[in-house]
Amino acid sequence: MSDLIAPASAMTPTEVEALMAEAKAAIAEGQFDRVLELLDQVGDRLDAWRRVYWGQQLIDARAVEVATTLLRKITKQSPQAPESWAALGNCLSRQGDRAEAQNCFRQAHLLRGWLESRDHGYEFSQDWFSNQLPNWNRHIAPLKDQQDQHKGQPLQGLEIGSFEGMSACWLLDRVLTHPGSQLTCIDPSPQAAFRPNLAKTGRADSVQVLEALSWEALESLRSYTYDLAYIDGCHAPWVAFRDAVQTWPIVRTGGIVVIDDYRYQGHPDECPKPGVDLFMALFAGCFELLNNDYQLFLRKIRDWDGATAPLDRVLLLTDDPMLLDGLGWFLGTVGQLDLAQRVCERAIALYPTTAYAYMTLAQIWAQRGPLPETLPRRYSPLTCRLVRYFACVQPSEVAFTDQLDLEIIVAYLQAIDRQVYWHSPVKNLLGLLDYQIQRQELSGAITAWQNWADWAARGQWGQSLNLPTNARPYRRMAELAIARNYSSVVPLVEVIAAIAHGHPPND
Numbered sequence: 378m379s380d381l382i383a384p385a386s387a388m389t390p391t392e393v394e395a396l397m398a399e400a401k402a403a404i405a406e407g408q409f410d411r412v413l414e415l416l417d418q419v420g421d422r423l424d425a426w427r428r429v430y431w432g433q434q435l436i437d438a439r440a441v442e443v444a445t446t447l448l449r450k451i452t453k454q455s456p457q458a459p460e461s462w463a464a465l466g467n468c469l470s471r472q473g474d475r476a477e478a479q480n481c482f483r484q485a486h487l488l489r490g491w492l493e494s495r496d497h498g499y500e501f502s503q504d505w506f507s508n509q510l511p512n513w514n515r516h517i518a519p520l521k522d523q524q525d526q527h528k529g530q531p532l533q534g535l536e537i538g539s540f541e542g543m544s545a546c547w548l549l550d551r552v553l554t555h556p557g558s559q560l561t562c563i564d565p566s567p568q569a570a571f572r573p574n575l576a577k578t579g580r581a582d583s584v585q586v587l588e589a590l591s592w593e594a595l596e597s598l599r600s601y602t603y604d605l606a607y608i609d610g611c612h613a614p615w616v617a618f619r620d621a622v623q624t625w626p627i628v629r630t631g632g633i634v635v636i637d638d639y640r641y642q643g644h645p646d647e648c649p650k651p652g653v654d655l656f657m658a659l660f661a662g663c664f665e666l667l668n669n670d671y672q673l674f675l676r677k678i679r680d681w682d683g684a685t686a687p688l689d690r691v692l693l694l695t696d697d698p699m700l701l702d703g704l705g706w707f708l709g710t711v712g713q714l715d716l717a718q719r720v721c722e723r724a725i726a727l728y729p730t731t732a733y734a735y736m737t738l739a740q741i742w743a744q745r746g747p748l749p750e751t752l753p754r755r756y757s758p759l760t761c762r763l764v765r766y767f768a769c770v771q772p773s774e775v776a777f778t779d780q781l782d783l784e785i786i787v788a789y790l791q792a793i794d795r796q797v798y799w800h801s802p803v804k805n806l807l808g809l810l811d812y813q814i815q816r817q818e819l820s821g822a823i824t825a826w827q828n829w830a831d832w833a834a835r836g837q838w839g840q841s842l843n844l845p846t847n848a849r850p851y852r853r854m855a856e857l858a859i860a861r862n863y864s865s866v867v868p869l870v871e872v873i874a875a876i877a878h879g880h881p882p883n884d
């Protein structure tokens with residue numbers, strides 16, 4: 378221990394915080410053993426939960442062995458702290474020690490009062506759930522008591538994102554215990570342990586498993602009514618938004634929706650918060666917020682009501698193209714077509730090379746009936762063409778992968794519309810696109826296109842920026858589309874080729 382630092386028992390909270398700031402700096406500098414020293418100095422001035430936090434920081438910094446040493450120490454110092462067992466289990470599992478990890482998870486679950494986890498012999502490789510059990514016991518377990526009071530009516534549960542089934546098993550053991558209760562699990566790729574774990578509950582017959590993406594599966598559940606729903610699937614903000622919006626109508630009034638990882642901090646694609654915040658703003662007044670923590674617990678008060686929704690405010694809440702597109706989609710589904718169009722138009726104005734908003738805008742126009750001869754004058758030629766194209770394509774005909782590839786087409790059309798098309802780089806760019814498409818780095822291909830277009834626009838090569846009259850690039854795009862079996866793209870490329878050769882778009 379450094380003699381410059383007072384012993385833990387004599388430390389003030391400010392001194393403890395100073396040491397923790399030092400630990401943060403040590404992690405940033407890769408001095409992981411120093412973190413162990415610092416935590417030794419702080420000792421029991423930090424509760425087990427906060428010491429486990431440092432184990433997590435070490436795991437995130439890929440110092441898994443040091444994290445294991447720290448977490449082992451914490452489980453010895455505080456054997457009654459379930460969070461340290463769960464974190465140690467996660468760490469050991471990463472290092473391939475499945476058997477010891479299993480024991481740690483069971484220990485964590487026993488301390489949380491979930492005895493069935495050991496008695497049924499479930500097998501898990503990760504525990505992202507049991508630390509939240511105090512809130513589940515407080516808000517979800519009482520649903521079972523209500524069920525008992527209501528003459529034993531069975532409960533219906535919904536789970537988006539099942540992985541190995543930890544949350545599903547707990548629900549079946551602790552809440553959905555009535556023989557008539559049922560659980561619907563949605564997961565496009567549940568882990569191998571999922572079905573064996575369900576079987577060990579003895580209740581597998583009460584579980585409906587939908588191996589599909591949430592937004593597709595939820596569409597098929599529109600006639601169902603659930604008492605509780607757990608949203609823990611894909612954490613991208615736009616998916617979290619759609620999951621919450623699509624779940625709401627199938628939860629009964631008084632039912633509870635739990636949303637995981639609300640406060641997770643990491644890569645933006647894995648942080649649901651912006652999507653959940655948009656959902657909560659749009660559905661203000663429809664729920665009571667029971668718990669606003671790492672997970673959100675919302676009790677449904679009413680269905681969405683367009684008359685009371687704060688729409689003007691919500692429209693300005695996000696600049697994220699995927700969230701704007703999701704908002705446009707939602708407004709389209711509830712018949713707010715003018716607003717829906719405004720939102721999509723904003724997404725297009727902000728992000729003209731992202732395909733989704735053009736597709737949603739076209740679907741909204743298609744909802745209004747046959748497309749008018751002339752679209753609004755505020756629409757660019759690019760927007761007009763894409764709306765005409767997508768309005769004729771059924772959404773089901775455009776596969777998910779096609780949508781990604783269409784972003785290249787949009788970027789390509791954009792380059793044409795801006796007249797930033799030039800001759801010699803086209804050859805190189807198409808080579809680059811081909812290479813990147815083969816490697817499936819589609820977003821990289823788009824970025825490359827835009828960079829090249831910007832260079833040319835700044836006159837870096839002194840090239841002419843006229844539209845090429847040579848049909849080759851267009852043919853090449855069509856070939857790429859055919860080679861990759863993106864059949865819905867081919868007619869679009871043909872339309873572009875026709876436009877480039879002076880034929881009117883509707884020819």
Ligand SMILES: C[S@@+](CC[C@H](N)C(=O)[O-])C[C@H]1O[C@@H](n2cnc3c(N)ncnc32)[C@H](O)[C@@H]1O
Nearest residue numbers: 506538539540543544563564590591609610611
């Ligand atoms: C964090 S895990 C779920 C953990 C589980 N609820 C538990 O507590 O044990 C997330 C799961 O969501 C699934 N997932 C990812 N995208 C999804 C989507 N669009 N729809 C439904 N599930 C999805 C993944 O396959 C993964 O198994």
